Amino acid sequence: MTPQPVRRRTLSVNELSRVEGQGGLRVVVRDGNVKDVQFRVYEPPRLFEALLVGRSFTEPPDLTARICGICPVAYQMSACRAIEDACGVVVDPPLERLRRLLYCGEWIQSHVLHISMLHAPDFLGYPGMLLAILRKAGAWVAITTPALRSAAAVNQSATESAAAGCRWASGSSTR
Amino acid sequence: MSTIDQPPKLAVWKFASCDGCQLTLLDCEDELLELAGRFQVAHFLEASSAQVEGPYDLSLVEGSISTPEDLERIKQVRKASRRLVTIGACATSGGIQALRNFAEVREFVSAVYARPDYVATLERSTGIADHVAVDFELRGCPIDRRQLLETISAFLAGRRPTVPGHSVCIECKQRGTVCVMVARGTPCLGPVTQAGCGALCPAYSRGCYGCFGPAETPNTSSLTGQLKMLGMPSSEAARVFRTFNANAPAFTDQADREQCS
Numbered sequence: 323m324t325p326q327p328v329r330r331r332t333l334s335v336n337e338l339s340r341v342e343g344q345g346g347l348r349v350v351v352r353d354g355n356v357k358d359v360q361f362r363v364y365e366p367p368r369l370f371e372a373l374l375v376g377r378s379f380t381e382p383p384d385l386t387a388r389i390c391g392i393c394p395v396a397y398q399m400s401a402c403r404a405i406e407d408a409c410g411v412v413v414d415p416p417l418e419r420l421r422r423l424l425y426c427g428e429w430i431q432s433h434v435l436h437i438s439m440l441h442a443p444d445f446l447g448y449p450g451m452l453l454a455i456l457r458k459a460g461a462w463v464a465i466t467t468p469a470l471r472s473a474a475a476v477n478q479s480a481t482e483s484a485a486a487g488c489r490w491a492s493g494s495s496t497r
Numbered sequence: 498m499s500t501i502d503q504p505p506k507l508a509v510w511k512f513a514s515c516d517g518c519q520l521t522l523l524d525c526e527d528e529l530l531e532l533a534g535r536f537q538v539a540h541f542l543e544a545s546s547a548q549v550e551g552p553y554d555l556s557l558v559e560g561s562i563s564t565p566e567d568l569e570r571i572k573q574v575r576k577a578s579r580r581l582v583t584i585g586a587c588a589t590s591g592g593i594q595a596l597r598n599f600a601e602v603r604e605f606v607s608a609v610y611a612r613p614d615y616v617a618t619l620e621r622s623t624g625i626a627d628h629v630a631v632d633f634e635l636r637g638c639p640i641d642r643r644q645l646l647e648t649i650s651a652f653l654a655g656r657r658p659t660v661p662g663h664s665v666c667i668e669c670k671q672r673g674t675v676c677v678m679v680a681r682g683t684p685c686l687g688p689v690t691q692a693g694c695g696a697l698c699p700a701y702s703r704g705c706y707g708c709f710g711p712a713e714t715p716n717t718s719s720l721t722g723q724l725k726m727l728g729m730p731s732s733e734a735a736r737v738f739r740t741f742n743a744n745a746p747a748f749t750d751q752a753d754r755e756q757c758s
Contacts, residue, residue, distance in 0.1 A: 339546040342516045366513035366564045367618050368594040372605035377736065384706065388593050388741065391517020391639060439523055439544065450545025452533040 329353055340440040340450070342392045379405050392435065395428035505554035505653070508540035510574050512560030512567050513594055513622060517639040518585035519543050519559045528646055535653060551577030555652050561587040563594060563622040575629035582648060583625045586638040590710055591744035593638075595622040598744055599752075623744065633658055638708035638741040641693045661692050662713035665705050668696035677704055684724050686737060689715035689747070710742035717751035731755045 333349040344365040350358040370389055374382055382401035387394035399421060406413065413421075439451045509519050523544060525532060539549035556578035562568055575581055583589050591598065597605050598621045606613040625631055635644055644660055651658040661667070665687035669676060677683040677699045685704035687696065691712040698705050711717075721734050729737075735755035738748040 337542055337548075339542040340544065342543075344511060344542075364566065366560075366567060366594075367606065367609065367616055368513055368563075368592075369597055369602075369605045369609050369618075370593075372600075372608040373593065373596040375608070378733065381736075381740075385593060385740070388515050388517070388638065391515040391520050394515075394517070435520075435523070443545070449547030450538070450541070452529070452538050452541075452544055 340443065342390055379409075393428060393432050395425055399425055504535060504537050506539040506549065506552070507536035508551070508553040508556045508574075508578065509543065510540070510556060510558045510560075511542065512558065512571065512588065512625075513563040514560030514585065514587045514592065516543060516559070518588075518635075518637075519557065521584075521640050521642050521645055522557070525642060525646060532649065552579060553577055554579050555649070556581045558583050558588050558625050559585055561591045561594060561622045561624060562628055563597075563619050564617055565619065566617070568619070568628065571625060571628050580632045580652060581625070581629070582633045582635060582652075583631055584635045584645065585640050586636065586708060586710060586741040587622075588625045589634045589636055589745075590624045590742045591622040593741050593743075595744035596739060597622055599739065621744075635660070636691050636709040637693055641695070644693050663692055664688055664712040664715070665690045665692050665694070665696050665699070665709070668692045668694070669699050672696060672700060674699050677702060678723070678727075682727050684727055684729055684737070686720070689717050689720050706737070706740060707748065708741045710745045711747035715747050717747055718754070721751060721755060731758050 329352065331351045333351070334347070336346045338345045338347060344363070346362045346364065348358075348360040348362070349356060368389075370386060374385060377385065382405060383398045386397040386401045389397045402421075405411075442448075443450050509522065511519065519541070520543065522532075522541075523529070536555075537549065538545060538547075539551070539553055542548075556574055558571070558574065558581060560567075562571055586592050587594070602618065602620045603613070606616050606618060610616050624634075626634065633648060635648055637644070644658075647660065648658040666676075669687060672695065674696055676685075678685040678687070681702070683702070683704045685699060686707035687699060687705035689712055690705050690707045691709040693709050696705070717738070724734050724737070725731070732755070735752045738752040738755070742748050743752065
């Protein structure tokens with residue numbers, strides 16, 4: 323009986339796309355089992371915890387909102403609650419409900435963004451939603467100007483060839 | 498160079514930032530289709546996993562330079578870009594993370610990370626123009642969607658963007674907002690802050706907190722006098738200039754003056 327060759331595959335994505343932040347992922351698979359996973363975050367540190375020291379208690383909601391441009395309200399709320407906890411403050415029910423409303427608004431906005439712009443391309447087989455929108459528009463309303471039409475064609479072919487070369491988009495690569 | 502047959506290549510790059518400014522591009526709801534048609538989106542990780550080789554006709558750069566790696570990367574981006582436009586306070590003046598510039602960065606890193614030795618960071622967080630040539634700077638934390646569209650349109654038309662350098666006060670007058678500082682005694686950085694937000698905060702009875710950075714010829718010392726008349730101590734007057742554009746020279750200088758006084 324001849325021994326089966328060891329089947330080793332390495333999946334690497336050097337730059338994760340359609341997420342907030344910067345990171346890369348490397349997964350080593352041997353005989354169908356994941357042997358090694360390395361998640362490299364190369365997002366520069368911005369040191370919020372330290373830069374808040376010495377600020378007025380009124381400032382953290384504005385400052386921490388800048389942690390993430392996709393979900394600033396989450397940080398604003400956390401900052402408000404942290405300050406209130408520190409001061410032993412309990413806000414009135416109407417204010418609590420207003421905050422809940424604001425937070426729900428962000429959930430809806432953020433989820434719509436994730437579903438349509440950030441995640442949908444993975445499920446529909448596009449590298450990104452801009453291209454998908456363009457294709458749909460071509461089918462629905464027909465891009466009428468020649469410049470726009472040729473732009474769509476070039477955009478499509480260029481992004482497709484790039485996607486073909488992207489190891490993540492093609493599922494895996496063998497090394 | 499682009500032609501009718503070959504649309505210009507657009508690239509969007511991220512350095513130390515929150516992604517909010519590049520998100521402004523995706524938030525161009527009504528104009529997104531037109532934009533996607535006018536450009537070949539060649540590098541935009543927030544929006545697409547596809548990447549096309551440079552050179553790029555227009556690079557939008559978000560974020561500040563704060564790591565040794567990014568110091569090298571921005572030079573590569575500049576080399577690959579025909580036009581380079583910075584988007585937002587981080588890319589233009591170093592952003593909120595530039596508060597480290599006024600402290601000991603090693604203490605900052607130790608306060609946040611259990612293993613500071615794993616973290617490579619520069620002592621200062623700086624804007625893109627401190628390192629490479631920049632063709633245009635868009636202000637704001639975050640940037641304004643209309644100003645972004647104006648800048649992109651100007652690029653397509655081969656002209657300079659029309660982005661005013663005057664203060665937020667002009668925008669309050671334009672939209673008929675009663676001055677929050679004169680009428681209510683609310684401290685406001687509007688007189689020294691560049692317009693572009695549409696005077697958003699004063700329209701909701703809040704003082705401007707300067708997220709678009711210094712306007713052209715900002716009279717920060719005169720404004721500080723006014724803030725003190727409203728009862729603000731020097732230490733706080735220093736702090737109001739040390740936020741998202743703390744590293745912009747006009748704001749840095751005024752904060753330094755107040756801290757020394």
